[in-house]
Amino acid sequence: MSPIKKVVVFGGPGSFATPIANALVKAQFDVLIIVRPECAMNFPPNVSVVRVDHTVVRLKPVLWGADAVVSVIGSAGLSVQNTLIDAAEAAGVKRFILDDFGWVPDSTELIEFKCLGSSKRITFEHVRDVAQAHPKFTFTGVAIGFPIDWSLKCFPSMGFDARKHSAVIYDDGTEDFTGTTLEGIGQAVVGVLQNPGKTENQFLKVRSIRTNQNELLAAFQSVTGETWDVKHSTTKEVLKRAKERRKRGIKEWMLDVLIYHLYEPGKARCFIASDEEPALDLLKIRQETAHEIASKVLGSVKEVPERKWAMR
Ligand SMILES: NC(=O)c1ccc[n+]([C@@H]2O[C@H](COP(=O)([O-])OP(=O)(O)OC[C@H]3O[C@@H](n4cnc5c(N)ncnc54)[C@H](OP(=O)(O)O)[C@@H]3O)[C@@H](O)[C@H]2O)c1
Incomplete structure (x- = not known):
């Protein structure tokens, strides 16, 4: 061609x-x-x-x-x-x-x-x-x-509130995913x-990083030089909330399903691209660190308001 x-x-x-x-x-x-x-x-x-x-x-x-x-x-x-x-x-x-x-x-x-x-x-x-x-x-x-920097900036319930320097870790925070x-x-x-x-x-x-919630939390704390306020939840609780919200017509149910999809332990559902994925070299996708991504998210929240979830 x-x-x-x-x-x-x-x-x-x-x-x-x-x-x-x-x-x-x-x-x-x-x-x-x-x-x-x-x-x-x-x-x-x-x-x-x-x-x-x-x-x-x-x-x-x-x-x-x-x-x-x-x-x-x-x-x-x-x-x-x-x-x-x-x-x-x-x-x-x-x-x-x-x-x-x-x-x-x-x-x-x-x-x-x-x-x-x-x-x-x-x-x-x-x-x-x-x-x-x-x-x-x-x-x-x-x-x-997972469109990682964009999602973490727009949707704090995905685990990291970059404005308030607080986090919610789902289950033990070790489920790996790519973003x-x-x-x-x-x-x-x-x-x-x-x-x-x-x-x-x-x-x-494609992917820019393979990571998990614990690694991202460490990166956010390192970039801000602060210990963040951390709460714990479980993906089972999030799925239960999603089902209740869906029944009641509350549109954030879909965001809850995404959180469940991303972090449920042992499923690797959001592990899209491995280290060897041929497209990474072919398309020259730069691999980024958790520290870089945390810096981007913290820098960008100053520019944009938090988003309300909507099926667009
Ligand atoms: N992997 C993920 O988790 C994830 C997350 C978010 C988004 N995505 C995907 O990324 C893609 C882009 O999403 P986005 O968030 O960038 O979308 P967006 O911000 O909603 O922008 C979509 C643009 O499409 C145009 N548009 C909207 N309704 C239209 C219509 N009825 N007919 C024609 N054009 C219309 C609008 O531009 P005009 O005003 O120019 O027409 C709008 O600015 C989507 O496929 C989405 O599924 C993936």
Whole structure:
């Protein structure tokens, strides 16, 4: 496949689209951001942005000449992803990076996750079918597991409150998991587009760190030079709370399920990428330390308010 130069990013103002677009610009790709007409975000003047309805008819002329599309439209936008795929194929785009950035399709037996997974699966099956029918059109999915610096910054109930310097350790805090930082997510997309031949028509697994709660707590305490206020809980209690909240229609139940999914002892459910995962070298994903990640989280909480959980 010829080198990829012009890249279109959908989902411009989103939490992941922004660092991805920044990483693409830094890597010298020619980047265009496409947003919906109602998008209220003001982009810097040096960023190329087109506001257009997300239909095949409207998108096809805008996508003409693009080599790749990166879809980061979030859960709320997943219903239009098949339209983006069809428009990209019709416009001659060579590579479509799927909106996923999740946990590998079908990574869990947890029944509570099935509703989240099903809409991603529908669009994954569609992109695979389109790629089979049109060999010049290819796709890549990127599984990142736990978006570690972003999640720890936004959701203190995941165990670390970087504003209050307090923590909740679930069970004994030793369950290992892998996580990818926003830097790692941006580099994963850059790496895919710099290696189109080796990354086509597959899901790749990436990570920036392998860690656990105890290691992160030690890192947070070391960076702040303080002993944090630590409470203990269990993943069983969190699952019980999730079920009660779900019954009562309290939307944070899904965050509780994520905590259970991440920390339940002995399951390694969130161990997405091993040390030997080939994509780490191929995409040049820098491995980060717990200390670096704690520093990033502590630095960034000054900039953003705590987020309320919402299915977006
Ligand atoms: N692994 C994990 O634990 C984890 C955690 C969080 C997110 N993720 C994944 O990362 C991806 C991006 O999530 P995010 O948090 O960055 O999303 P986000 O912040 O909600 O941003 C999504 C963007 O998509 C666009 N959008 C929203 N609704 C749309 C619609 N109906 N039609 C078209 N576009 C729409 C919006 O941009 P415009 O206004 O431009 O249209 C919005 O800024 C998602 O696939 C999500 O599943 C994974």
